[in-house]
Amino acid sequence: MRHHTNTGIRSVQTYLETDHGLFVAREFIAHPRVRYWQAHLLPAQNVVVCRYDFHGRREHDYHLDIAQITRKGEVWTVRDLYLDILLHDGLMAEIVDTDELLCAHEHGLIDGREMHCAVTVAHATLAALARARYSLRDWQAAQGIRLDWCVAPLTPA
Template sequence: MQRDAHPVKIERHDVHAREHHTNTGCRPVQHYHETPHGLYVARPFVAHPRVRYWQAHLLPEHHLVVCRYDFHDRREHDYYIDVAQITREGDVWTVRDLYLDIVLHDGLMAEIIDTEELLAARDADYLTEREMHRAVTVAHDTLATLARARYSLRDWQDAHGLTLAWPARPVVTA
């Protein structure tokens, strides 16, 4: 399936202002918590058709954003992992999405998605050859280590010496 190319999505997390800046606007964040491995983020998705609440761990050394969503309807997946370049300048964390994602059904399976987006973006010069290779390497290494961990996020994080806490999600009615 051929996809149209779109520029790299860049998000900013302003921890001091408690704001999440995305390509669709700026949203207030309920929780930011710095961890030894990066940054934990949690916020409601107001008026979103599929998602009520979002939690994520930004992991700069691993080039990953591990996300957990609370859906309005049936659960679509357990975790959604973005391959990304993550930088920090003071209280502002910047996430440069490198197109490839991994959908994880905890303890069952995982798959890499959005390869077409990556290739279209490279063809359009939205990312460099080096960035494309990094994205592919990170995605495949992550998928391989998830497979060795029996597709268990807990086992995967233990193998990497990570502690990813997922506080209870508040009840969101919006």
Template sequence: MQAAEPVKIERHDLRTREHHTNTGVRPVSVYREHAHGLYVAREFVAHPRIRHWQAHLLPDLGVVVCRYDFHGPREHDYYLDIATVTREGEVWSVHDHYLDLLVHDGIAAEIVDTDELLAAHRAGYVSAETCMDAVTAAHTVLSGLARARYDLHAWLATRGVTLEWQPDPVPA
């Protein structure tokens, strides 16, 4: 049985250019606000698998769309966090709802971490309503991706969203 973890809450402080996570505070190289949310890019220092991270926080869709630059072969094209994204002044907050989608662009997508959501619900970290909202949101995204033949950008276009990415940095 999966051990329960408290809800992960991340903060992005645009003023200080810092990403606050459950594992520490890290400098951010790029914050760029756009019509649909916030773009973030930062290095992953001393991480065994990941070199660089880019993400778009999309409050209206209830997702954070992540793109990782791995040290080795690409494990997936996009990683979507089901989350509540809010903003207060210069600080954006992400309340993770445990469920994630791995997108292999144009091929497939899968929901992961259902066990984490259920363990958190059993432990009282998330209400039944939040649990159901997360499941509904994840399945809505997965169904949309399936209709778009697992093309993330085609699905986002049906929602009126266009995202821009930086090229993956060249390894040192």
């Protein structure tokens, strides 16, 4: 029940394996903007669909990380490919962090094959979201997937 990231190891409230991947949920302790995080790891799509509960005004509905997702036994590994999509459900979506992708490639943190994969997946995902009228539910339903989310626990003020 641990989430290992580049910034440390965090306790996780929920890990739930699904037909299409893995659901993860945890609190963000002492984070200035985010109080709770939920994510669906979708290896077949090379996407991690994240939903953040913010302390203040909602900045976006979903944050999609373009990533390589693998599983070895009980261990799931996510290799972030730097490109992200911000989704304002039912309104619009945009690819962000192209500068991070290019910088990572320039510094040898990501090779040409991975960069090609990131760009291909990001643009295919954005096109599919556009066809689904920028609805996460409709985009996933078209692929036979239903993503369920939990109600984030209230954090004491």
